[in-house]
Amino acid sequence: MITYIIRRLLAAVVLLFIVSAAVFAIFYLVPRVVGATPETLATRYVGRAATPETVNLIAHKLGFYDPIWVQYGRWVKGIFLGSEYDYGSGTEHCPAPCFGYSFITRQPVWPDLLDRLPVTLSLAVGAALLWAFFGVSTGVISALRRGSLLDRAAMTVSLAGVSMPIFFTGLIGLLVFSYKLGWTASGGSYTPFTENPADWFYALLLPWIVLAFQFSAQYARLTRAGMLETLGEDYIRTARAKGLPESAVNVRHGLRAALTPLLTIFGLDFGLLLGGAVLTEQVFSLPGLGKYAVDAITNNDLPKVLGVTMMAALFVVVANLIVDLLYAVVDPRVRIS
Amino acid sequence: MIQRTRVLVAATAALALGLTAACGGGKDDSSSGSSAKAEFNAALDKVFNPSEKKGGTIRLANSGDWDTLDPGETYYGYSWDFLRLYGRSLLTFKASPGAAGNELTPDLAEGLGETNDNGKTWTYKLRKGVKFEDGTEVKSADVKYAVLRSIDKATFPNGPAYFEQFLNLPAGYKGPYKSKGVNTDQAISTPDDSTIVFHLKQAFGGFDYMAALPQTVPVPQAKDTAAKYKEHVVSTGPYMFDQNNLGKNFSLKRNPNWSAETDPFRKALPDRFEVSLNVNADDIDNRLLSGDLDIDVVGTGVQPATLGRVVGDPTAKAGTDNPNQSRLWYTSIVGTVKPFDNIDCRKAVQYAADRTGYQTAYGGPLAGGDIASTVMPPTIPGYQKFDLYPAGPDNTGDVAKAKEALAACGQPNGFSTNIAYRAERPKEKATAESLQQSLARVGIKLTLKPFPQGDYFSQYAGNPPYVKANNLGLVLNGWGADWNDGFGYLSQIVDSRVIRETGGSSNASVRDPDVDKLLDAAVGNTDAKAREAQWGAIDKKVMEDAFILPGVYAKALLIRPKKLTNVYVNPAYNMYDYVALGVA
């Protein structure tokens, strides 16, 4: 078991290296291959009408004249050993893990990531609780009342939920609940939990609901399908034949089995969300990792893109591992060796 | 170039003076009336909702990050407008609507610059009693230091580069961080604590505009942390930083060491300013319309989705203003690509182009702007209205004249060429398609060539060898003034000497030695009025050369803040004057 975990973690590290190299290549190697020079790369980071001397200075400062593997090596080295940054009138030490300095804001990336993680974490955990509860309960009720008006209504609503994108439901939600009715906070009003829990809750309420709505819809459908399949299993008939009350049959025997495959999907969804709920954060202007990633890509800010990608990849890998371990606990047929 | 308009500083004391003189008025803000009725453009040329009431908080939002709060590096018009709340440059633009807002007025200095040698040396006297937020008095050395540090382009690569271009700096000078202890008196001298003298390499008649750049906002050397200074800028204005969370939000509170006695124009009505960064652009519009937010600080106008809602609703439209942007959307006609080496072929494009189609592609008169026929927009002093290539009564092009020009060019049946545009910009794509249609009427066949905007000028449309090799005969382009004056607007787009073989210049087509000579003559002229006439002549010359097909004088549709007082568009920035605002 322990060796299994270690092996998986080592594989994760290798994967993270591959991901980082790929992102690096997309931002540096590809433009160089199609003809960009260090100077053309540097022009993205200087003002308009900058002189060739300025462009040259910046290309040097950002290390664009070095071969790509040297640049990549410098980045990797920073993660393990830290690095130095020249901010003009002196140098600043960026301790390990140093994901480099942003070309645009000239701030170290790592503190930014740590700063934004709680936002995404708050969003993801709150939404996950909501959708796990509402999605699963709706799915169960639908499955048990299959074909009823309730079932059809729930499935119609959830079809809408699955098919409507966040930037639609989110903006409509803001318009109606925030600007027209004034029940929820407007976009961009995030307050850290540690500062004011009430404001934190108020600001996240609508994002939670909007994000959870989409996932609930998906989970309701999955739960319903899983429940229907499970309720047709032989062991459910056995449970009834033992004289178990209907509720015990549905919950202890039916739901338990129906939820197991959902656990995998949940773990992956949650892991992905921790890497940044891009659309939700964008719509509600939440300063989380997803918004950070979008802004970084828009601004061509490679160190930020690399940092946030690493973070997201790490979450997905870890979520995967946890799901696998958890699966072994839930389903005794799965043996981890 | 980033889509947000960079610096639209306006100016031209001279023109403003001329205008007011013509009206027979004094130097008072006689042109600026006041208004309280909410109607379309109610805050364009007059003060909307005037009030002297103090207190309250103004809430602003920016759909992106602030370019930088450091006065030495900031290069966006909205930032220059906002910066006056916490920083005082030597000169600035008058806090006034209408033409008076284009006037330069002393801020940190006591008066405008003085020159005794026809514009090679400029002297400014500082006001007494102006203090930093910590209570220490501002000295001329602090201004000198601020200007010199902005020259360090390794540290501040995004800032304007005018000072290093004009100041008589020691050879190889790299700013106070790298070139420690170098005597720089040959560039800037400070004979006493309240006098600062700028020594230029060449005469520059419009130096007062440079004295109005935020780079002259004083920086105390002891508190300077170079690239990190933006984390805590030391204020000289009525407000200072309270909180500053880079990339997320910041707030300003009152600066106890600012005194209204040293400041002739800042009313400093509200108690606080709160700015959110990286806010969803559509959300900003919704919040402005609901009154949940006061100002979209970037000031470039509403999103396309909002535009439809506002235009269709008279009540909503009455809550908007539609100022000029001191920006021209145009098409470069590249003379190095055959057959555009022949002027008549360039003229054929001028005649054949559908100007109305160009305007429609940019969103029509409200969101796009007015149909253009010159290089300089009307907001630039020296602008003269003329149209060398009339495009017919409905502005859709003169096909007959275009065919004549083609015949004169020796291409009576037309020819084929390519048109470059930025792939990320739907408006440029629409423009390219419109031109494709209208030019096809005379046999000029265009092939659309989209390029990524990040490398548009450096690698493709602004890279002369690439342009020539790939027959990019037409290049979609656009330019906004650094400040509202001929030099601030024209120098980067019509001077052939800024074109570099390695790429990166915004001037994609104008190569005329006569134009270069005219520019040099105008720059050295200290007679403002004569200088303006020279800018106008340059505009005409470029149009005669037919190197530029003007498209649209850009306009923006701004949502007027509902709960604020003293709202007006300052023509120097083409957006609301952030220094004048108060809370109702």
Add this chain to the structure above:
Amino acid sequence: MAAEPFLEVKDLKISFPTDDGLVKSVDGLSFRLERGKTLGIVGESGSGKSVTSLGILGLHNKRNAQVSGQIWLDGEELVSAAPETVRALRGAKMAMIFQDPLSSMHPFYSIGHQIIEAYRVHHRVSKQVARKHAIDMLGRVGIPQPARRVDDYPHQFSGGMRQRAMIAMALVNDPQLLIADEPTTALDVTVQAQILDLMHNLQEEFNSALIVITHDLGVVAELADEVLVMYGGRCIEYGTARTIFEEPEHPYTWGLLGSMPRIDRPNLDRLVPIPGLPPSLINLPSGCAFHPRCAYEPRTGGLGTTLTPELTVAGRPGHLVRCHLPTAERQRIWREEVKPKLEAQ
């Protein structure tokens, strides 16, 4: 007047409405069973035997099944009883052993857990007591080291062991009626024999009534006192095991006997399957439901295709057969045509 039988099924009808029509799985079935006796219900898949057993336990969903007729268990009528009443009997007074115990046991719960659960539904005892009882039961059905294996999961048991555990689970509440649905189908031959022995012994020990449902006459031969042969949802022959095996009168039963693998006839590839397919339960063939597959149908003089035969007393009292052929003719065919052929195999 004889005492009421322990179990009496009267005119039981079970059908399922579907988009294609009403599926009449059981159509007018009646039989009786006393304590200590074993009834074998035989038939091909789809003949209605499993549906009958689930019907007795009240396991059909009211929303998709229509059940009519009467089921009397120890003086109580179950078809019209409240669902809660039937639930309280289920697992306690009547229990069921399902086929394929791998899919019939919950994969996520240990064997012990599932037996304990079954016990505690009907007995208000602590988990410890129930656990002891479960271990005891596992021991009685022949699971070695039951105290250790009680915490194993179904997938950790062999097929035979699982079937034993299934039996233990069914017997944990000392049911008086036990229904075994294909109890040995999934098992290999030697294990089959062990399980049959076990069931036989346990039945004697508990003196319960046992219904064995199977398509395998060999199982019936081992266990049953009486045999009910089903075809197309109806009983087509009923009699004591001895009668059915030695003097069967229905051509379908003859076919079943012909397809029966027997230990004394190891040459399995000489099995004679009944030609044709089981009938559609939505549209039963006209006349005798078996006539399309019946080799003797021409001898009925056309009755077979037009008139549905009644279940009538055949050669012996208590021997019922649903067939148009005259009794004497059937006995003759068995004696002279079918039996010799079977013995020759």
